[in-house]
Amino acid sequence: MQDPELYLNRLNLSLSCVVRDGEPAVVDAAHRRYVNWEVFFFSNTAAANEYTSNPLRYCGLLTDPVTKVGFRPDRDSPRWEYNGRPYYFFSDSTMAVFRTMPDSLAVPRPKMSTIDKKSG
Numbered sequence: 001m002q003d004p005e006l007y008l009n010r011l012n013l014s015l016s017c018v019v020r021d022g023e024p025a026v027v028d029a030a031h032r033r034y035v036n037w038e039v040f041f042f043s044n045t046a047a048a049n050e051y052t053s054n055p056l057r058y059c060g061l062l063t064d065p066v067t068k069v070g071f072r073p074d075r076d077s078p079r080w081e082y083n084g085r086p087y088y089f090f091s092d093s094t095m096a097v098f099r100t101m102p103d104s105l106a107v108p109r110p111k112m113s114t115i116d117k118k119s120g
Helices: 004-010 045-053 092-100
Strands: 032-035 038-041 079-082 085-088
Touching: 032 045, 032 085, 079 092
Parallel strands: none
Antiparallel strands: 032 038, 079 085
8 A cells, every 4th residue: 555644544544653652643654664575654754764773673574575484583584675664584595586587576466357258
């Protein structure tokens, strides 16, 4: 989702800052950071910058963009930056696949369901 804050604000949700526990996050583009497919919002610019300098400290579970499996990255997890966004991977092999076709894997794509039309 390109601008998730538009959707979240329409829902009138209140989110907590990932870095400053207990502080409400500001849900706008200036206070938004992405890691893999996940989106994080922060209470202020300092908290967002702190997150950016060490996302592994705060991110928790991420989704491997190749296998779509949730995992908790650590400092030894393969990492690659693409279009200004850090991506962490479950393994070197999934990072290698991602690097061959990042445009196809960088953004989650919903599965399309098919409709079986019966002719009458």
